[in-house]
Amino acid sequence: MSDDVLSVIPTDPYWSPGPGAAERAAAAAAVLAGAEAEAVRHDGVAFIDCGADLERIGCPRCAAPIDFDRWSDLVGARFEEGFATLDAAVPCCGAEVSLNDLDYHWPCGFACFEIEILNPERPWFTVGEAVRIGALLGHPVRQVRAHI
Ligand SMILES: [Zn+2]
Incomplete structure (x- = not known):
């Protein structure tokens, strides 16, 4: 169940x-x-x-899909720092965005x-x-x- x-x-x-x-x-x-x-x-x-x-994670700036493994690396790096910041450079376009603001599907x-x-x-x-x-x-x- x-x-x-x-x-x-x-x-x-x-x-x-x-x-x-x-x-x-x-x-x-x-x-x-x-x-x-x-x-x-x-x-x-x-x-x-x-x-x-x-199912997928998208970039809020350029709308490209973000690979789960790359995303996982970004979250892991921020986690190591105790999530002192959630800002990270996304792999697609290099924009500095909060991991909280990525286009998560589902949310x-x-x-x-x-x-x-x-x-x-x-x-x-x-x-x-x-x-x-x-x-x-x-x-x-x-x-x-x-x-x-
Ligand atoms: Zn992008």
Whole structure:
């Protein structure tokens, strides 16, 4: 049996909410998703991935596909530095971009905080719902869904 995990993360990988805001946003997400939602804090920045659903990664500047191995090297190098920065020169066009801003299909991101929803009743929050959760949290959010 497999599970679906929907994660709601701040758009800024280095941002995290205060305890009250985290709990309020998680409670709202639980009601909207019809499932349990947990506010999770990571030790520093973590890669929030979409699991087996990661089909391709594109460059936000030149739109070229980025090879998984090259991408993995870039992430590994930044990880060694404790993700002090996520900026990296992409192999396609050499542009300096944040690894958080690459064109991940399906979406992935970096975050030190997430609201994790196990087996939500529907795949994604609507834009309006995500805005509401972000307002409770105190920062705009994006969504990552993983099939595990
Ligand atoms: Zn490029």
